[in-house]
Amino acid sequence: MIEGKSTGTHGVNLSSTDRSTARDDQAPDATRRDDRFIHVRGAREHNLKNIDVSIPRERLVVMTGLSGSGKSSLAFDTIFAEGQRKYMESLSAYARQFLEQLKKPDVDEVEGVPPTIAIEQRSASGNPRSTVATTTEIYDYLRLLFARCGSPYSWHPTKFKKDAVVARSGAPIKATTSTQVVDAIMSAAAGEGGDEARLMVLAPVVRARKGFHRDVLEELSSLGWQRARVNGEVVEIRGALKEPGENPLKLGRYEKHTIEAVIDRVAISTTSSAEVRQRVAESVETALKMADGVVVLSRQTPAGWKDTSYSTRYSDPDHPEVALEELAPRLFSFNSPQGACPTCHGLGTLLELDERMVLPDARTSLAKGAIVAYAKNVAVRAYFHKHLKRFCRHFGVGFDDPIDTFGKEKRRALLYGATPEQAKSAKLPWKGVIPELTEWWSKTDNPSVKEWLGRFITDKPCPTCGGDRLRLEALHVLLASTHRADMAKALGGSVIGRPTDDGTMLNIAELSRLNILDARAFIEGLILSPEHRTIAEPILKEIVSRLRFLTGVGLEYLSLDRKTASLSGGEAQRIRLASQVGSGLVGACYVLDEPTIGLHQRDNDRLVSTLRHLADIGNTVLVVEHDEDMIRAADHVIDIGPGPGIHGGRVVAQGTVAQVCACPGSLTGDYLSGRRRIEIPRRRRPVSEKSAITIRGARANNLKNIDVAIPLGGLVCVTGVSGSGKSTLVNDILLRAALAAVHADRTLPGDHSRVTGLARIGRVIEVDQSPIGRTPRSNAATYTGIFDEIRKVFVQTRESKIRGYKPGRFSFNVSAKNGGGRCEACQGQGLKKIEMHFLPDVYVECEVCEGRRYTRETLEVRHRGKNIADVLALTVEAACGFFENHPKILRHVECLRDVGLDYITLGQPSTTLSGGEAQRVKLATELGKVRGLAGGSPDADADLADHGGPATDGEVEGDRRAQDPRRGVTPGGTLYILDEPTTGLHFEDIRKLCDVLDRLADAGSTLVVIEHNLDVIKRADWIIDLGPEGGDGGGRVIAAGTPEHVSHAPGSHTGKYLARVLGGSAR
Secondary structure (H helix, E strand, O other), X not given: OXXXXXXXXXXXXXOOOOOOOOOHHHOOOOOOOOOOEEEEEXXXXXXXXXXXXXXXOOOEEEEXXXXXXXXXXXXXXXXXXXXXXXXXXXXXXXXXXXXOOOOOOOEEEEEOOOOEEEEOOOOOOOXXXXXXXXXXXXXXXXXXXXXXXXXXXXXXXXXXXXXXXXXXXXXXXXXXXXXXXXXXXXXXXOXXXXXXXXXXXXXXXXXXXXXXXXXXXXXXXHOXXXXXXXXXXXXXXXXXXXXXXOOOOOOOOOOOEEEEEEEEEEEEOOOOOXXXXXXXXXXXXXHHHHOOOEXXXXXXEOOEEEEEEEEOOEEEOOEEEEEEOOOOHHHHOOOOOOOEOOOXXXXXXXXXXXXXXXXXOOOOEOOOOOOHHHXXXXXXXXXXXXXXXXXXXXXXXXXXXXXXXXXXXXXXXXHHOOOHHHHHHHOOOOOOHHHHHHXXXXXXXXXXXXXXXXXXXXXXXXXXXXXXXXXHHXXXXXXXXXXXXXXHHHHOOOOOOEEOXXXXXXXXXXXXXXXXXXXXXXXXXXXXXXHHHHHHHHHHHHHHHHHHHHHXXXXXXXXXXXXXXXXXXXXXXXXXXXXXHHHOOOOOEEEEEOOOOOOOHHHHHHHHHHHHHHXXXXXXXXXXXXXXXXXXXXXXXXXXXXXXXXXXXXXXXXXXXXXXXXXXXXXXXXXXXXXXOOOOOOXXXXXXXXXXXXXXXXXXXXXXOEEEEEEOOOEXXXXXXXXXXXXXXXXXXXXXXXXXXXXXXXXXXXXXXEEEOHHHEEEEEEEOOOOOOOOOOOEHHHHHOHHHHHHHHHHOOHHHHHHOOOHHHHOOOOOHHHOOOEOOOOOOOOEEEEOOOOOOOEEEEOOOOOOOOEOHHHHOOOEOOEOHHHXXXXXHHHHHHHOOOOHXXXXXXXXXXHOOOOOOEOOOEHHHOOHHXXXXXXXHHHXXXXXXXXXXXXXXXXXXXXXXXXXXXXXXXXXXXXXXXXXXXXXXXXXXXXXXXXXXXXXXXXXXXXXXXXXXXXXXXXXXXXXXXXXXXXXXXXXXXXXXXXXXXXXXXXXXXXXXXXXXXXXXXXXXXXXXXXXXXXX
16 A cells, blocks of 8 residues: 655755755745756655655755665665666667666656766676776776877897796887988988098898898899898808808808898988988988888998997887887777787786695695595596506605605696606606696586686786786886886886886886876876977876876775776775766766765765765765765755665655754664764673684785784774775685685685684684575575475465475475476566567566466465465564564574564565675574574573663663673684675664674674774774775784774774774764
């Protein structure tokens, strides 16, 4: 039943021309058109209750409210969708077929909406070629800059590090015109003491090539040339050709030789006539044509003949193998055949089997499965063990001996193949384990084999370009700057760039390795000639503006070559935001989803300034947000609620922050005004670094070889500004090392020396925001295990027993032929997909089961008056009452309720859950396990942790951490890893989250949480603060200890803000 229209009665909309507090009688009339506002009338999308709302244009507007209250439904599914749909309708049918079509949202009218742009919090492109620089178009401008203003340098390819071909830059090379060559020749007219200068104009037709070259002499003779200079000695061509055989010049076949045709011999002076200049010009033109743009001028001096080379191309006349095509932007593109490294094709990496994964433990013998890649199944293991035994017999090692007793040479032979000498001595041509597996992986068409071997394959830097993605020609074009870049950071393994007296010279790959702050400093300090300065000015303006906007949204720690696939959702969103700010678009409506995700409190002000700039230049900025700083900075706040799900969908309050705070029915207003707050615990759990997991020598990414102790048996928060190294420490090192030690996972952790203390951990659980299922068939009931118990309940009914139904009968994943009771017309989905040509695909209710997923016979079985479809349609809140007499089911649904998911239905498809909701489903599942261990009943859990429900006064009790005798760190304890669990959570949801985290910790588990939210940080038992800055300025432990200790730590940005909270100003 649709309720009557709901409008905000507490607070008012603000005029777009006056940000001061407005009176109620100044609110816009919903029946009159007012271009200062976006008017939404009768919004009913999802859980919205037929609401009317007016949003001021060209202002910063924040929508807030409990998770699931309807904020995104109003902002994205109504306002953004209708703005997009109206724009689409203005296009032709032909154009619309190439664009994603949006269905009309369930709303009566959206009036005054400008063109809408959504900047959502979603993962960035998974394309391995996509980087921060390419996404923001900075790389396009850098390519243009290097093509127009870069200086090419000569190089000599050499072998370096594991056969990688690199080159050290030599002298600069220039392209000259034939006129410039003639001018240079004529300028040499003054000889010693003013005498004539005797010159030879030479065309190098053979440059440093092996062979006898008789064919070259014959061709020169046929063209009429009489003399040639061979390896510095002038010879008569016809005379040389009179010698019999193929080697008239008596040259060594395997030696490199240079042959130059003598085009002209001339004497010039300062008084030479115009005819002499014309003769020289013609000779130069001829030589350039014969020698592919190269001419050699040899001048006689008292010390002998002195050569000078000239080229009309970017090439080194002294090293013919060094040549550049025209400097064009495509030369610097790793997506172009002209610029990409020929070995890795511009990816910078190659897929290779990793020795550490193929042979994880050299202390194991071949007989016991040291080569884990051979353990796919019994047949594969038996086949390869036969070959391994042959290796052991021929190479004199034991099949039952540990690998580390083989010796270095035989171990390398085992893995990479025998050398010719080893094969001859052992009388066995052994290919090697890794080459054999590589060949198997590349040639097989068996998907299971591909998947199995793929577990042992990792990305490794390309041996040719060293990860720079580009060919050598592009990498030897440099730009100079007065900025003294950190050469170790910029060069990596490269030896191309160089420090100079004035600053630094870098190529485009080295410049891309710099973080955004250093890159901006390098660009602003470029050393350019007046001509190049004029050319570069518009290019530099575009680059610097984009770098400035990226800094403005708190991303200065990112390097330009950072792959977008490695960015968090928040980082990717802020990059898209920076791109929009850089576009200078005016008159649009930007809709953003929690842009503060991943931002430290210190960086919030810069983000607010960026959003304020968008509004000030004439855009409407609509932000779905929970962050207190963002809410307080808004011109207008719209609070949606009052509860989640079916209890939400109304405008509870709107207006200025003060007006929302004055609204008694607004939970947001309660927390902003201090009427509700999340309390600081009076006592913290007694944790200590003496009983801890210790990470030593952490060096991955930007970590500075740090040692970190993570106390066991409590809530540990890892904090720091964005990019300080938190995810690297926790996710890349701790999580992977723990999974490897506890669950034998083969994912390699980040670079570190060792991790100790993991023997006291029995389980490792990563509670992230990834979906709980890939298909709509997965839901909260199936993930938590509730659905299995529910099906058992239905099997025990009288009707089910009469019909002989089994649990599979009540599964929508089991087909009828296998005893299932799902509707086969829609295969248990309840919907059918109808494909439309010029319109979006339409999902219609299945006409057979009417959207209920099951057959009529299955639905005839009822428990307490409800069939299986009715039960799946229950909300978590309703399910708590329905299953009050079923402890196993009740335990799990109460956990879902306790994490704030009382509004979702048991059968809600996982694909419709947000990342935050998915994470809380996982937390609820773990909390259910804790309750089960405590006795399998809510009462037992209450004994374990007497702080289950929300406090009546809206506060979390501060003295609820009294130690239980069953609590303690014992072997088999659980380690939970959480990455920003407050994402998408309202103040009230965070209170419930803190309650759940405390229950898990009180049960003896160790929780390591990466977090920026001060409400969670202040309740931690231990804090590890990394920093002091992001990127290369971070990676150090700034402080470690209790929140009180960290709040006094000098140099800690987290401590600075924590001190304000602990000092009595907390909510």
